[in-house]
Amino acid sequence: MPSEGEKEISPAYVASNSTWTTSSHSSGPDEKRRSALLPDCSKTEPLQSNRCASIESLDPSAPPAAIEEIQPIANDDDPVPEGGVTAWLQVLGSWVIAVNTWGIVNSYGVFQTYYERELLSSRSASDLSWVGSLQAALLMVIGAIAGPAYDAGYFREMLWAGLFLVLLGQFMTSLCTTYWQVLLAQGICIGIGCGLVFLPSAAILSQYFHKRRSFVLGIASTGSPIASAVFPILLGKLIPKIGFGWATRVLAFVMLALSVIPVLFMRLRRKPAPGQVRSLIDKSALRDVPFLLCMVGVFLAFLTIYVGFFYIQSYAIYFDIATVDFSPYLVTFLGVGSIVGRIIPNYLADKVGTLNVLLLSALISGVLCFAWIGIRSLGGLIAFGVLYGASSGAVVSVTPSATVSLTPNLAVVGTRMGMLFFSTGISVVVGPPIAGAIVGTNGAAGWVGAIAYSGAGLFLGGLVLLAARFVLFQQDRNWRA
Numbered sequence: 001m002p003s004e005g006e007k008e009i010s011p012a013y014v015a016s017n018s019t020w021t022t023s024s025h026s027s028g029p030d031e032k033r034r035s036a037l038l039p040d041c042s043k044t045e046p047l048q049s050n051r052c053a054s055i056e057s058l059d060p061s062a063p064p065a066a067i068e069e070i071q072p073i074a075n076d077d078d079p080v081p082e083g084g085v086t087a088w089l090q091v092l093g094s095w096v097i098a099v100n101t102w103g104i105v106n107s108y109g110v111f112q113t114y115y116e117r118e119l120l121s122s123r124s125a126s127d128l129s130w131v132g133s134l135q136a137a138l139l140m141v142i143g144a145i146a147g148p149a150y151d152a153g154y155f156r157e158m159l160w161a162g163l164f165l166v167l168l169g170q171f172m173t174s175l176c177t178t179y180w181q182v183l184l185a186q187g188i189c190i191g192i193g194c195g196l197v198f199l200p201s202a203a204i205l206s207q208y209f210h211k212r213r214s215f216v217l218g219i220a221s222t223g224s225p226i227a228s229a230v231f232p233i234l235l236g237k238l239i240p241k242i243g244f245g246w247a248t249r250v251l252a253f254v255m256l257a258l259s260v261i262p263v264l265f266m267r268l269r270r271k272p273a274p275g276q277v278r279s280l281i282d283k284s285a286l287r288d289v290p291f292l293l294c295m296v297g298v299f300l301a302f303l304t305i306y307v308g309f310f311y312i313q314s315y316a317i318y319f320d321i322a323t324v325d326f327s328p329y330l331v332t333f334l335g336v337g338s339i340v341g342r343i344i345p346n347y348l349a350d351k352v353g354t355l356n357v358l359l360l361s362a363l364i365s366g367v368l369c370f371a372w373i374g375i376r377s378l379g380g381l382i383a384f385g386v387l388y389g390a391s392s393g394a395v396v397s398v399t400p401s402a403t404v405s406l407t408p409n410l411a412v413v414g415t416r417m418g419m420l421f422f423s424t425g426i427s428v429v430v431g432p433p434i435a436g437a438i439v440g441t442n443g444a445a446g447w448v449g450a451i452a453y454s455g456a457g458l459f460l461g462g463l464v465l466l467a468a469r470f471v472l473f474q475q476d477r478n479w480r481a
Helices: 029-037 050-056 064-069 085-100 102-106 108-119 125-141 143-151 155-173 179-207 213-221 223-265 283-287 289-304 307-318 328-352 354-372 378-405 410-439 443-476
Strands: none
Touching: 085 102, 085 155, 085 179, 085 213, 085 223, 102 108, 102 125, 102 179, 102 223, 102 328, 108 125, 108 179, 108 223, 108 307, 108 328, 125 143, 125 179, 125 307, 125 410, 143 155, 143 179, 143 410, 155 179, 155 223, 179 213, 179 378, 179 410, 213 223, 213 328, 213 378, 223 328, 223 378, 283 289, 283 410, 289 354, 289 378, 289 410, 289 443, 307 328, 307 354, 307 378, 307 410, 307 443, 328 354, 328 378, 354 378, 354 443, 378 410, 410 443
């Protein structure tokens, strides 16, 4: 039996159909009753069509009870509630998870600077980048498992396990004294925990919102930049006063208190039909050219998108642009810009299309990175941080919405997200260390090369996403997607 607040989807409801047209049946009393009960599928948009496709797959001679079985949700025109206390509590829970996952990942620049100067000063910048990269990569790669598990109804199990691992890793990081300990606790333990909870926390919002899906995803994702604005300042103030260990534990206790919210309130609204076998790969995606191009474009963009977050502090210190005490605030400026970049672009995405906003954000991010090469003043670096935070924040936050918009059958949306996140995770794990290797001991030339590499990945990713946009237009003659 589903728990309170959840509704079980019958096999008839989950059944998929690739034809979006309405079947014609003979007239009669039963057919008139059927017409009164069923929505007008001729006016249904592709992403709202799962219900209509399921209706059309029913035997016309089925008794009325079979029709009522496919209506576990009330509204004929839109089965999604689009609001209400329960729906907005899911957004709040997703916001907290963004704080505890991407918020920590995006704050790694503060840890990297401390490791370089104090705790692990004998290790190279490239070695230390592997910790943050592994953390971000596992967040993505674990999505290949978390996506199908979410589709199969294991949301609560992943929520508990993921939050436990994130908190365990954060507390263990406070006790670390060697590189391999940091790699295990901060890189692997936190990374796996983040991967188990982040994708499901984003996917669940599609059960509560449709028309404003991108917008609410944007609101939920603001947890990440807010955390990346607050956490660096918190750590920067606490480390000199109480030491690295207790400063990290204070952060862990804050995360523990916040974790109560998703544990108490987040619930699946609909459960899949029992007995369904979930695959790690949606085979239909392998024949979907726009989706495949989107995967390639996002892979290239995420290859270099975190170079700025990981290295802006070290860059400012190397060129004497900012003091060691002020440098953590540069990560904060990135976070402040990202807050704007996760709300406004996602609002626009619901109006003009998610893929359009995603490709434009990637192109702008690439151009900003090229502009970063010539910045040697504090004011210029702050301006870059705010602008790049906004554009890169849009790339990160719009990507899940774009994946949903390119998934005709929402029953496999978690699986497709997992496929995209897995490929993206590979790029995230190798991207920043490559930048660190380019910087190396090459002085100013190394910094120019690393930043140019960052801009190239984002700009090329934007061009591939533009190609996906053109292919999609050729298929449906519609620029909005």
